[in-house]
Amino acid sequence: MDMLLIIAFLIFLAGLGWRLFTWFGKGFNGHDTAVSTGRRIGSALTAVGATISSGRLLKLVRSLFVDVLFQRRLLAKNSWRWAAHGLLFIGFIGLLLMHGLGYSVSTFFFSNYESTLQPFLGLREFFGVLVVIGVGLAIYRRLTDRPKRVRSYASDWLALSLVGGIIITGFLFQSSQIASHAEFQEMVDEWAGLDPDDPESVALETYWAAEQGLVSARVTKPFDPALVEEGAAVSENYCTECHAPASGAPVSFTLAKLVGPIAAALGDGPATSLLGTLHLLFCFSLLAWLPFSKMFHVIAAPVSLLINGVAGFKNPAPDAATTLNRQMIGLSACTHCGACSERCSSLTFYESFANDFILPSEKVQYLQRIASGKNLDHDTTKRLQKGLYICTSCDRCSEVCPSGINLRELFTHARYYLLSKNVPETSILSHFSFPLSLLRTFGTQHLHALKTIEQKFKTAFAKLSELGSITMNAPAEVGANNYLACYSCQRCTNICPVVRGYDNPQETLDLLPHQIIFSLGIGNKDLAMGARMLWSCSTCYLCQEHCPNNVALTDIFYHLKNGALDKLEAGGTA
Amino acid sequence: MKLAFFQGCNIPIRIEQYAVSATAVLRTFGIELETIDDFTCCGYPVRNVDETAYLAPSVRNIALAEKRGIDIMTICNCCFGSLQKARHAMAGDPHLGETVNELLAKDSLTYHGTGSVKHLLTVLHDEVGTPAIAAKLSHRYTELKVAVLHGCHLLRPREVTRFDDSFVPRITGELVQLTGAANLDWPGALECCGAALAGINEDLSRSLLLEKVQGARVAGAEFIVPVCAYCYLQLDSVQATEKGDPLPVLLYPQLLGLCLGLSPEVLGIGLNSSIADHHISLLESRLGPPTTEKKSRKKARATAAA
Known part of the structure; x- marks a missing residue:
């Protein structure tokens, strides 16, 4: 067992090392400039130093209590989840410190610590019950009240299973110990030094069987009250000093009535040690798995919350190194709780585009995998890129994230990081680009991505000048439209504020508004779809409003833009 | 009078003062604004890409307000335009209604077309009135x-x-x-x-x-x-x-x-x-x-x- 513990701990340490390496070595850098790991560690140390040596220490302490321990952000989001988390947290930490590390932590504070003495015996049960209720709430939530559209992965269930498993095996182990005759015999031998046939020993066994849940083949019901009383006195004499009555552990004591007979039938010695081994295996598995899973949030989320608590949740990072560090710490702090996706402004877009990556919680899962070295195939890159782009930059995800991850900053960087791989993204031609343009942080990268799309347009659509001759065909279909009423008065072109802005508009715009309608009239929809006029249209609706024949020009332009992007997405062949 | 305050994506994070000042002014006239957390983007940003994806969110947002029995008020023109366009399109295109209502069913919502969409200026001009x-x-x-x-x-x-x-x-x-x-x-x-x-x-x-x-x-x-x-x-x-x-x-x-x-x-x-x-x-x-x-x-x- 010790060997297993050492192995588990070594795996944990290796995982921790790997996490630290990704914290300071990986990241999605939307900018071209590389940042060395050395500089990133340096910047992290400087930030820590500056916090400790300045008046911000108070902020740190405040954040530790309010954000980390009290989980203010979670409470604001959902009181049920807050309760579940609180129960799990208090219960698990309580057990870890008092019981798991009992002989180092508890003995430090209480020199008389014995796991079999009160209040420790009762407290252990209490903490265990807290965790069980917490796990129960979490499972219930995942099954019923789970954020709509957010998937539960195997890892989400594994996390709950391991935590729940530790506690359940713990209770079972304890109850089988209570009932175990072999355990009783061993203790009598060790602490009382009584021979099994000694009358005192018989009395003691009768008392423990009658009152303390022991399952004994030798003494059975009905118990002799006199013998029980005598046994109580013997117990007082030999046991009570370091073993409180088993009834002080009410859950295990009750369970013992059920577990005891089964364990006795199977052989209580081996059954007890099997449960003990299982309990330890669960603990070791969680320890070894922790750094590689979402459970790493127990370390990363407090760090993420403290950083944001001190630096401000809304303030951007001061430099590139800090941005990347915070990004990676943030990524590793995600618990996949789905709070972000529940509040996502793009929720309905997810339904329309059927792209998981539109939901922030799902983007994070994938970005985590990329950050840990997973290679991206072309299709996934495209879907992830689209998911990253179909985002209104409303910041609601960052605002609700209980782990305090600055998702907006992460997504913006990831977006330009992927765009730099030169996979054209048609959604860049949407108004999702507005807040990005407002940011003015990625000007060059944005222009570069626009150029990639422009190039795609050039190969997909022929310009008027490239057409040898113009053929007349049946008028093009552009949805419910009335453009056939157009009598080429050019009012649309004359009122257009975009056309007005150019000395030689046709050179820049390819086709003017009335010419677009004309191309449709002669059945050349492709010519219209390829015209740069469409992407220079300010959608002000002046043309449509002023058209004497009520041609819905702007709406037709939207229709053509949709069609052009569909064609590009389909590889220019649709 | 109570209205569902549709703030859209830009206002809460970039122009909070627009929401705050509008709320303060309307409170003077006894108009209460309710924020609905489930409101999403109005759809406007995606219009260049896909018309149905553009309309669906607004239909959903109107359905959310209808469910609470209150009308929507916006202060952003593009949100206003999108919401009004959604109402207009739903009234004129039964096929769209089918598609979108199917999508809304996932959230147990239905669009009836009974709720109206107001702009802050219309609320001040018509509901409160200049006098x-x-x-x-x-x-x-x-x-x-x-x-x-x-x-x-x-x-x-x-x-x-x-x-x-x-x-x-x-x-x-x-x-x-x-x-x-x-x-x-x-x-x-x-x-x-x-x-x-x-x-x-x-x-x-x-x-x-x-x-x-x-x-x-x-x-x-x-x-x-x-x-x-x-x-x-x-x-x-x-x-x-x-x-x-x-x-x-x-x-x-x-x-x-x-x-x-x-x-x-x-x-x-x-x-x-x-x-x-x-x-x-x-x-x-x-x-x-x-x-x-x-x-x-x-x-x-x-x-x-x-």
Whole structure:
């Protein structure tokens, strides 16, 4: 067992090392400039130093209590989840410190610590019950009240299973110990030094069987009250000093009535040690798995919350190194709780585009995998890129994230990081680009991505000048439209504020508004779809409003833009 | 009266003062605004990409308000335009209704088309009414020249937005005159701020914006008053990256709020990046008594027009 513990701990340490390496070595850098790991560690140390040596220490302490321990952000989001988390947290930490590390932590504070003495015996049960209720709430939530559209992965269930498993095996182990005759015999031998046939020993066994849940083949019901009383006195004499009555552990004591007979039938010695081994295996598995899973949030989320608590949740990072560090710490702090996706402004877009990556919680899962070295195939890159782009930059995800991850900053960087791989993204031609343009942080990268799309347009659509001759065909279909009423008065072109802005508009715009309608009239929809006029249209609706024949020009332009992007997405062949 | 406050994506994070000042002004008239956490984006940003994906969110948002039995009020023109477009499209296209309602069923929502969509300015002009506003004024500007930038998707297409006469809007003019300020007649008033082209065609977006700023300046505007959130961001944030002093930008509820006795702090005027302290002092110095002699008002108008 010790060997297993050492192995588990070594795996944990290796995982921790790997996490630290990704914290300071990986990241999605939307900018071209590389940042060395050395500089990133340096910047992290400087930030820590500056916090400790300045008046911000108070902020740190405040954040530790309010954000980390009290989980203010979670409470604001959902009181049920807050309760579940609180129960799990208090219960698990309580057990870890008092019981798991009992002989180092508890003995430090209480020199008389014995796991079999009160209040420790009762407290252990209490903490265990807290965790069980917490796990129960979490499972219930995942099954019923789970954020709509957010998937539960195997890892989400594994996390709950391991935590729940530790506690359940713990209770079972304890109850089988209570009932175990072999355990009783061993203790009598060790602490009382009584021979099994000694009358005192018989009395003691009768008392423990009658009152303390022991399952004994030798003494059975009905118990002799006199013998029980005598046994109580013997117990007082030999046991009570370091073993409180088993009834002080009410859950295990009750369970013992059920577990005891089964364990006795199977052989209580081996059954007890099997449960003990299982309990330890669960603990070791969680320890070894922790750094590689979402459970790493127990370390990363407090760090993420403290950083944001001190630096401000809304303030951007001061430099590139800090941005990347915070990004990676943030990524590793995600618990996949789905709070972000529940509040996502793009929720309905997810339904329309059927792209998981539109939901922030799902983007994070994938970005985590990329950050840990997973290679991206072309299709996934495209879907992830689209998911990253179909985002209104409303910041609601960052605002609700209980782990305090600055998702907006992460997504913006990831977006330009992927765009730099030169996979054209048609959604860049949407108004999702507005807040990005407002940011003015990625000007060059944005222009570069626009150029990639422009190039795609050039190969997909022929310009008027490239057409040898113009053929007349049946008028093009552009949805419910009335453009056939157009009598080429050019009012649309004359009122257009975009056309007005150019000395030689046709050179820049390819086709003017009335010419677009004309191309449709002669059945050349492709010519219209390829015209740069469409992407220079300010959608002000002046043309449509002023058209004497009520041609819905702007709406037709939207229709053509949709069609052009569909064609590009389909590889220019649709 | 209670309305579902549809703030959209930009206002809560980038123009909080628009929401705060609108709420404060409406509270003066006993109108309560309810925020609905489940509201999503109106759909506008995706319109270039896919028309159905553009309409679906607005239908869903209206359905959310319908479920609570209250009407929606917006302060962003593009949200307003999208919501109105969704109602218009749902009324005219049964196929769309089928597609979208199927999508809404996942959230146990149904679109009935019973809820209406209002703009802050319509609420003030039609629901509260100009006489009721006038009665509550504690001050009026003695002299102030403002250029209102209506924004496109509030006015057009008229059969969809149903806001006002799209060629000669009255609502904005009447609301501005109520405060005593002169509502300038200027060439850019009904035109585009360039926001729709930002990030797609930066140069064009910028030149459309600067054309508006220049137009308002030439007309003698002391403040420019955009109605739309996008226009505001263009004017307040993008203008700031230009050289020289920006033309200060004021939101209508801020302009009106000062006349209702609300403080510049409550109205968040200082949060507008184009507004400096001296602009606030200027506004306050121009506040006079709530009623003006007919004669002097004429005089003020004459000066404004000059």
